Amino acid sequence: MVHWEDLKADTVQTLNEFKKHKIGLIGVGLITFMIMIGLLAPYIAPGVADDWERGHPRWGPNPSQAAPTFVDWITRDDYARQEHLQNFEYELGERNNIHRHTLTHDMQADVVPREIFYDFSGEADSYTRRVIEIERPDSDELDGEPGFRVTGGRFVIVDERRDEKGEFRETITTQRRMVIRDNLYSQARAYLRRQDFNYTDPGPRNINPVRTIFGEANENWLSDNPDPLKGQYNITIEIHAVGLGTEEDPGLDEANVHIGGAVYGVFGTDRDRRDIFLGWVWGARFGLYAGGIVALTTILFSTTFGMTSAYYGGWVDEFMSRIHEIIMGIPTLPILIIVLEFYSRSINMFVLIYALLMWRGAARVIRARGLQVAQDTYIEAAESLGSGSARIITKHMIPQILPYAVAQAALLVPIVIMAEAGLHILGLGDPSIVTWGTILTEARAARAVMNWRESWFWILFPGVGMIMIGFGFISTGMALERIINPEMQQR
Amino acid sequence: MPASWKYFAFRTFNMLLVLVIVVFILSASYSTLAERELEATARNQARLDLMAQEEVENPNEYLERRIEYYRRRYNLHRPRWQRIFFSAWDVLTLDFGQANEMTHRGSRDVTTIIMGYLPNTILLFTTAAVIYTALGIAVGLKAAQVAGSKLDKFLSLFGITASSMPMWWVGMLAILIFVYQLGWFPRPDPQFPRVERLGYMGYIRAILYKLALPLATVVFVLFGGRAWVTRNLVTGVLQDDYIMAARAKGVPERKVIYGHTLKTAAPPVVTSAIMALLMSMGGAMISEIVFQWPGMGYLLRMAIFTYTDVPVILGISFIMSFLFIFGYYLADLIYGFLDPRVEVGSSGAMGGR
Numbered sequence: 001m002v003h004w005e006d007l008k009a010d011t012v013q014t015l016n017e018f019k020k021h022k023i024g025l026i027g028v029g030l031i032t033f034m035i036m037i038g039l040l041a042p043y044i045a046p047g048v049a050d051d052w053e054r055g056h057p058r059w060g061p062n063p064s065q066a067a068p069t070f071v072d073w074i075t076r077d078d079y080a081r082q083e084h085l086q087n088f089e090y091e092l093g094e095r096n097n098i099h100r101h102t103l104t105h106d107m108q109a110d111v112v113p114r115e116i117f118y119d120f121s122g123e124a125d126s127y128t129r130r131v132i133e134i135e136r137p138d139s140d141e142l143d144g145e146p147g148f149r150v151t152g153g154r155f156v157i158v159d160e161r162r163d164e165k166g167e168f169r170e171t172i173t174t175q176r177r178m179v180i181r182d183n184l185y186s187q188a189r190a191y192l193r194r195q196d197f198n199y200t201d202p203g204p205r206n207i208n209p210v211r212t213i214f215g216e217a218n219e220n221w222l223s224d225n226p227d228p229l230k231g232q233y234n235i236t237i238e239i240h241a242v243g244l245g246t247e248e249d250p251g252l253d254e255a256n257v258h259i260g261g262a263v264y265g266v267f268g269t270d271r272d273r274r275d276i277f278l279g280w281v282w283g284a285r286f287g288l289y290a291g292g293i294v295a296l297t298t299i300l301f302s303t304t305f306g307m308t309s310a311y312y313g314g315w316v317d318e319f320m321s322r323i324h325e326i327i328m329g330i331p332t333l334p335i336l337i338i339v340l341e342f343y344s345r346s347i348n349m350f351v352l353i354y355a356l357l358m359w360r361g362a363a364r365v366i367r368a369r370g371l372q373v374a375q376d377t378y379i380e381a382a383e384s385l386g387s388g389s390a391r392i393i394t395k396h397m398i399p400q401i402l403p404y405a406v407a408q409a410a411l412l413v414p415i416v417i418m419a420e421a422g423l424h425i426l427g428l429g430d431p432s433i434v435t436w437g438t439i440l441t442e443a444r445a446a447r448a449v450m451n452w453r454e455s456w457f458w459i460l461f462p463g464v465g466m467i468m469i470g471f472g473f474i475s476t477g478m479a480l481e482r483i484i485n486p487e488m489q490q491r
Numbered sequence: 492m493p494a495s496w497k498y499f500a501f502r503t504f505n506m507l508l509v510l511v512i513v514v515f516i517l518s519a520s521y522s523t524l525a526e527r528e529l530e531a532t533a534r535n536q537a538r539l540d541l542m543a544q545e546e547v548e549n550p551n552e553y554l555e556r557r558i559e560y561y562r563r564r565y566n567l568h569r570p571r572w573q574r575i576f577f578s579a580w581d582v583l584t585l586d587f588g589q590a591n592e593m594t595h596r597g598s599r600d601v602t603t604i605i606m607g608y609l610p611n612t613i614l615l616f617t618t619a620a621v622i623y624t625a626l627g628i629a630v631g632l633k634a635a636q637v638a639g640s641k642l643d644k645f646l647s648l649f650g651i652t653a654s655s656m657p658m659w660w661v662g663m664l665a666i667l668i669f670v671y672q673l674g675w676f677p678r679p680d681p682q683f684p685r686v687e688r689l690g691y692m693g694y695i696r697a698i699l700y701k702l703a704l705p706l707a708t709v710v711f712v713l714f715g716g717r718a719w720v721t722r723n724l725v726t727g728v729l730q731d732d733y734i735m736a737a738r739a740k741g742v743p744e745r746k747v748i749y750g751h752t753l754k755t756a757a758p759p760v761v762t763s764a765i766m767a768l769l770m771s772m773g774g775a776m777i778s779e780i781v782f783q784w785p786g787m788g789y790l791l792r793m794a795i796f797t798y799t800d801v802p803v804i805l806g807i808s809f810i811m812s813f814l815f816i817f818g819y820y821l822a823d824l825i826y827g828f829l830d831p832r833v834e835v836g837s838s839g840a841m842g843g844r
Contacts, residue, residue: 023647322509328819329513331811333776334804335520337795342524418657422777425659426792440660444781449663452672459667463660470655478651 006399014403017483024479030472034465038285045278049286052279052434054272062273063114063260064175065454072263080109082261092251099239099252104232105259112214112228114175115260118237121169122252125243130172132180133238134213137231173260174209181205184212188221197221210260268457271446276439280461283436287469290351290420291413297355298412299405302362307401309363310370311393317367324367327360336419340428347430350423354416362408366401373400403484410477414470421466436462498827506820511583513812517805518579522571525578525801532591533561578805587806592798601806605790609772609810611683612779612786615702616771619709624764627714631721636748638726650719658712659777665708666781676704679783705782709775717767721760728755758829762822769818773811787811 018024037044051058063082072079089102107113118132174180185204192199199219207222214233215226235257244251266277309320336353343349374397382392417436423429424437425444439462448455537557547553562568566577581588587601595607634643669675677700684697728734729752737751738744776788783789787807794803 023651322505325505325509325816325819326512326516329509329812329816330516331773331808331815334517334791334795334808334811337791338521338524338804341795414655418655421657422659425777425780427796440663444663449667450671452667456667459660459663463656463664466657466660467652467655471651474651474655 006395007402010399010403014480014483018479021479021482023475027472027475027479030468031476034284034469034472035288037281038288041281041285045275045281048278049282049433052274052282052438056274059269059273059275060119060171061117061256061258061260062269062275063262063264064269064273065271065458066114066261066264066269068266068268068457069263070266077110078108079111079262080107080113080259082264083113083259085257085259088255088257090251090255093238097240097242097244099241099244101237101255101257102234103257104234106232107214107228108230109262110228111262112211113259114262115210115258116174116213116235117171117258117260118173118255119169119171120239120252120255121167122239122241122244122254123167124241127168127239127241127244129240131236131238131240132172133236135234135236136213137229137233138217174213181207181209184209185222188212188217191217192219192221199223267461270439270442270458271448272442276458276461279434279439280436280465282434283439283462283465284469286347286433286435287417287420287465288413290347290354291416291469291473293351294354294358294416295409295413298359298362298409299402301355301359302366302408303398303401303405305359305363306366306368307370307393307397310367310374311389311397313371313374321367324360324363327357330357332357336423337426337428340423345428345430347420347433347435350420350430354419358412358416362405362412365408366405369401369404370397373397403480407477407480407484410473410480413473414466417466417469421462436465495827499824502820502823502827506816510813510816513816514582514809515575515579517808517812518575518582521801521805521808522575522578524799525574526567526571528591528799528801529565529567530562533558533565533567536561582805582809587809588802590798590803591800593794593800593803601802604803605787605806605810608786608790611784612774612788613772614698615705615779615784615786616709616774617768618702619706619713620767620771622706623710623714623717624767626710627717628721628760628764630714631718632725632748632753634718634722635725635729635752636744638722638729643722646715646718646722650715653712653715654719656712657777658709658775659781661712662705662708662778662781665704669704677701679781681783681785681789683785705778705784708782709778713767717763720763721756724756724759725752728752731755758826761829762826765822765825766818769814769821773814 018028041048047058061082061084066082067079069079072081083105085103085105091100091102092098093100172180182204185207188207189201195217197219199222202222202224206224208224211224211226212221214228215221216229218227220226237255237257239252265275267280268276270276305320305324309317309324332353335357336350339353340349382396420429420435421437421440424435424441427441429435429437429441440459443449443455443458446455448458537554537560540557541547541550541554544553559568566574578588585602587605589599590601590604593599593604595604598604630646634640634646637643666679670678680701684694684701686694689697725748729747734747734751737747742751772787774787774789776791778784779786779788780792787810791804791807794800794807
């Protein structure tokens with residue numbers, strides 16, 4: 001057994017020394033924080049690892065690529081928040097064929113909402129069209145214009161649909177339907193033309209529908225970033241359907257309106273409406289899981305290998321050194337990729353390969369230090385007193401060596417986490433989990449790099465997670481190395 | 492100096508032995524995959540032959556015969572250990588053979604294919620290694636001179652932070668900001684400019700324009716760590732007794748740093764610089780993918796994912812292993828040359844510096 005008294009005394013001394021290293025303390029703080037996040041992931045973000053797939057209903061009404069909420073606190077502009085509108089008025093039209101929802105939304109934000117969602121479901125004999133009418137705060141002024149047909153302040157979007165019987169469920173969002181975009185475009189442009197505004201015409205494909213809805217009717221209206229028009233918006237949504245619902249209870253089964261926030265969640269959302277923070281939390285968990293296991297096996301393997309080599313010396317050392325050089329010469333990347341690509345992509349397979357390969361660097365340091373320790377006189381004394389080699393190794397050498405192994409293993413954690421994330425970019429990540437690599441790969445696949453304003457948070461935060469863990473472990477490992485060996489030189 | 496010769500001979504023999512064993516291990520690890528791919532190729536070829544025939548009396552028998560023919564041609568009728576041995580032997584004699592499917596400018600020769608990509612990796616990563624090593628040593632020395640100052644503290648923070656950033660992630664951010672938002676640099680594109688179209692000066696300008704952002708990224712990520720390690724080495728030496736003695740004697744500070752200290756700190760600094768230069772030729776796979784840079788990593792990805800072309804994979808793996816083992820060997824030799832305290836034999840093996 002390890003001599004616990006010695007180990008304890010050493011540990012206490014090291015800890016006392018550690019308090020003098022400010023960067024090391026920051027590192028320990030960061031590690032603790034990230035481990036807490038990782039451990040609490042199932043409570044902070046329950047079930048997210050399983051739900052992290054495109055179009056999962058869990059992410060349904062979230063805005064797409066909304067910025068983090070803190071943006072609202074640090075900028076002077078007021079960002080629209082996510083809202084679930086519940087102040088519905090429901091009205092059944094003639095012959096039970098038209099179902100009209102009226103609701104109001106008071107838009108006071110400088111940065112307008114990213115979307116309006118309307119999702120509804122029901123059962124009908126036939127279901128034919130949807131009419132969405134949006135009455136803007138400036139209706140009165142605009143409606144006074146002669147010849148201003150339907151709009152002004154009012155947008156009407158009519159969406160035809162083939163007759164369909166039976167159950168239907170549909171989500172209309174302002175951003176996804178071409179007919180909405182085209183309708184808004186032609187109505188807004190018609191107004192601008194009549195008013196002789198000096199506007200640039202971006203074409204129907206390049207307007208942002210929800211910004212047009214909430215945009216001030218001036219020369220910027222059709223631009224990428226129209227001025228927000230604050231005030232009360234009345235939204236009327238009509239569903240035309242024959243025989244909707246039952247005779248006793250005519251109407252839709254369910255109808256929900258969400259105003260998609262311009263900001264959402266701690267770290268914003270990705271294109272598929274997933275809350276980046278919730279995935280990030282699980283990224284910390286899986287990253288620390290992989291890094292932690294590799295670090296532990298590294299401590300075990302490198303200490304065993306290095307100590308055996310150093311203690312026995314002679315031809316054993318010589319032989320083990322050759323073995324070690326061979327293992328050092330094996331290129332990690334091709335082997336790793338081939339195993340993951342052709343055998344299994346599970347994160348445990350990745351951890352296994354890394355555990356089998358990564359101890360090699362640490363073993364070198366352990367052996368070198370072991371050689372010094374073995375030469376120390378008290379080991380000789382113990383030997384001459386007749387202690388067995390197992391006893392000498394565990395009792396005298398391991399307590400002195402362990403801090404080195406721990407320091408080396410700590411430096412390895414960020415390397416493992418970065419490698420795991422990199423594998424996702426190669427398409428070799430475990431598909432059943434979500435890690436920082438998953439998020440970054442999705443950002444890359446969605447060409448997020450092309451649009452700074454809409455996706456900086458999507459790319460930034462997974463990397464920030466890696467930096468936090470990396471900084472934590474590297475500074476801790478370095479502080480530890482300095483304490484146990486102030487004059488240590490590294491190649 | 493007989494001792495030096497003995498040392499040199501020992502290290503050389505050792506290096507070659509390790510290289511041979513590693514190549515055998517690589518060849519063995521890829522053999523299952525190679526077999527699978529060659530079997531599939533043999534069947535496909537046989538089927539193509541069958542389709543090319545106008546009339547065949549017994550199509551099944553013909554197919555069998557052709558498969559057998561191709562299996563012989565690919566040496567699949569030999570036992571596996573023989574195939575492992577021969578492929579390892581070929582690689583060791585630097586004959587990487589023919590690729591199964593991949594080509595570079597019409598050639599299936601693996602050496603030609605690799606040589607088509609290696610210069611791009613050298614252009615980016617070795618250039619970067621030269622810059623960040625030189626810069627890192629210079630800044631590290633400066634920081635060591637003013638240890639404890641603001642510059643020194645900033646360098647520590649920067650070094651640790653940069654070491655914990657994945658290079659490819661920094662690349663993504665750099666592309667996001669400098670390519671698409673600010674428009675300062677060209678979009679990532681694996682197509683390189685052509686001399687014939689641009690003329691000599693235009694070509695150089697186009698290459699530099701294309702190279703600037705990836706190069707800056709690599710230097711940014713790796714320079715901090717290098718400077719910090721240099722700084723630690725030098726400050727470690729600065730605390731040595733003889734430096735204190737030199738200072739006490741009144742040797743000017745410049746001379747203390749560049750004369751005494753550097754002499755002691757030189758071996759690890761020089762060896763790590765050499766390792767960095769050599770290892771840079773292996774490229775960085777994911778960064779190359781992010782920057783669409785057609786280097787070794789880009790080639791390896793194609794070889795594995797697009798073609799599963801084992802001869803190419805083996806060739807690249809060999810080069811990566813060779814660079815590492817040779818770098819290690821070279822570093823040891825230089826270490827022995829610069830630091831006369833190094834003993835011959837076992838001490839060099841796992842070297843605890």
